[in-house]
Amino acid sequence: MDQKQFEADIRPLYNAKPLYQQWVEAQNVPVIREFYIEDLRKTKLAPWASKGGSGAILNLIGTGDVNDGYLTEIPPGQNLKPQRAMYEELIFVVEGHGSTSVWNDANKKVTFEWGPGSLFSPPLNTWRQHFNGSGEKPARFLGVTSAPPLMNLFRNLDFMFNNPFPFSDRFNPDSDSFSGKGQQWMAKNRPVWESNFIPDVRKLEVFAWKERGGGGGNIMMELSENCMSAHISEFPVGTYKKAHRHGAGAHVVIIGGEGYSLMWPAGEKPKRFDWHDGSVVVPPEDWFHQHFNTGAKPARYLALKARGRKHTRPFGSKVYAVDQSAAAGGDQIEYEDEDPKIRQTFEQALAKNGLTIRMLPVPRKVKAKAIWKAKPKAKVKSKTRVKAKVRTKTKSKAKAARGAAKRKK
Numbered sequence: 001m002d003q004k005q006f007e008a009d010i011r012p013l014y015n016a017k018p019l020y021q022q023w024v025e026a027q028n029v030p031v032i033r034e035f036y037i038e039d040l041r042k043t044k045l046a047p048w049a050s051k052g053g054s055g056a057i058l059n060l061i062g063t064g065d066v067n068d069g070y071l072t073e074i075p076p077g078q079n080l081k082p083q084r085a086m087y088e089e090l091i092f093v094v095e096g097h098g099s100t101s102v103w104n105d106a107n108k109k110v111t112f113e114w115g116p117g118s119l120f121s122p123p124l125n126t127w128r129q130h131f132n133g134s135g136e137k138p139a140r141f142l143g144v145t146s147a148p149p150l151m152n153l154f155r156n157l158d159f160m161f162n163n164p165f166p167f168s169d170r171f172n173p174d175s176d177s178f179s180g181k182g183q184q185w186m187a188k189n190r191p192v193w194e195s196n197f198i199p200d201v202r203k204l205e206v207f208a209w210k211e212r213g214g215g216g217g218n219i220m221m222e223l224s225e226n227c228m229s230a231h232i233s234e235f236p237v238g239t240y241k242k243a244h245r246h247g248a249g250a251h252v253v254i255i256g257g258e259g260y261s262l263m264w265p266a267g268e269k270p271k272r273f274d275w276h277d278g279s280v281v282v283p284p285e286d287w288f289h290q291h292f293n294t295g296a297k298p299a300r301y302l303a304l305k306a307r308g309r310k311h312t313r314p315f316g317s318k319v320y321a322v323d324q325s326a327a328a329g330g331d332q333i334e335y336e337d338e339d340p341k342i343r344q345t346f347e348q349a350l351a352k353n354g355l356t357i358r359m360l361p362v363p364r365k366v367k368a369k370a371i372w373k374a375k376p377k378a379k380v381k382s383k384t385r386v387k388a389k390v391r392t393k394t395k396s397k398a399k400a401a402r403g404a405a406k407r408k409k
């Protein structure tokens with residue numbers, strides 16, 4: 001092929017937009033590209049011809065295109081068009097009541113009802129249709145999907161939206177499959193609730209996770225045999241969690257309380273995002289982020305994520321030690337290692353609401369170096385190893401102090 005022929009036939013392929021981007025532009029609905037959304041209930045939508053109802057696409061900056069989000073509203077008494085897609089999606093009901101039918105070409109429909117706070121996932125490539133159960137009020141939900149990488153990988157919309165493959169390993173047409181029944185198990189020392197349908201994530205029990213700080217609790221969630229997953233975190237009045245960092249795409253949806261989050265790449269000044277029930281923030285990959293409760297009731301959020309614990313990680317191989325000290329090679333900033341201004345600012349924010357801090361005093365610093373600034377990472381081999389390292393350090397400091405005392409004598 002000569003250069004002239006290359007310019008005519010091949011060059012346009014090099015310059016083409018990724019398929020996902022082309023698809024987004026063809027939807028002709030608002031596209032949001034921000035760090036956060038202040039209120040999902042107030043986000044402006046426009047008629048969405050391909051889905052029915054109205055909607056908007058969320059390409060929040062922190063997703064790094066490993067996933068995306070969308071908002072859809074179903075007018076009173078109406079329904080959306082039946083759809084199926086070769087990407088996973090998690091659906092959180094922002095407001096309204098309704099029902100969804102799920103089926104594939106070989107099986108009968110399974111229909112279930114949802115309301116505010118419901119979380120569910122139509123299994124990969126099943127047909128799904130959503131109905132508003134109210135004749136008076138609209139119903140609005142948030143979907144988080146793995147569309148960007150999958151559309152860009154296959155580059156064929158017919159394959160993505162008109163594919164008969166049934167994925168019988170993911171869809172069970174049993175009438176119980178979206179009843180809210182599930183099972184709880186432990187994975188990597190964290191409790192996991194596995195179910196295709198959770199009636200109300202505001203009511204799901206959480207379990208203490210003291211390593212993450214603030215007296216908070218959490219539960220992991222796996223739905224519909226997805227690679228994507230979710231979790232809920234809650235932390236009490238007057239507290240804040242430790243900063244940590246991880247991969248892209250965690251849509252942190254506030255489902256209770258008020259407060260703010262700080263987000264920053266190592267070594268840079270934190271950006272602050274104030275939130276309340278209905279806000280969403282997505283921490284970018286490798287950015288530290290930290291959540292603060294400044295309200296009069298516990299703060300709770302739902303994280304909708306690109307990766308889960310049950311199935312193989314589909315994006316990258318980097319594993320973050322999200323609850324282990326960055327000073328010891330992990331990805332969390334312990335309270336004693338953080339910039340003291342972080343706690344001072346939190347106390348000022350609480351005071352504005354007539355509240356006081358309910359945290360234990362900052363622990364004595366074990367490692368002197370401020371590790372919240374850029375620092376080359378060492379590999380964390382195991383939790384035991386980190387603890388052992390810290391103990392050794394403490395011991396050697398104490399030993400040195402005893403030695404110094406003896407020498408004085």
Ligand SMILES: [Fe+2]
Pocket residue numbers: 244245246250283289
């Ligand atoms: Fe996080």
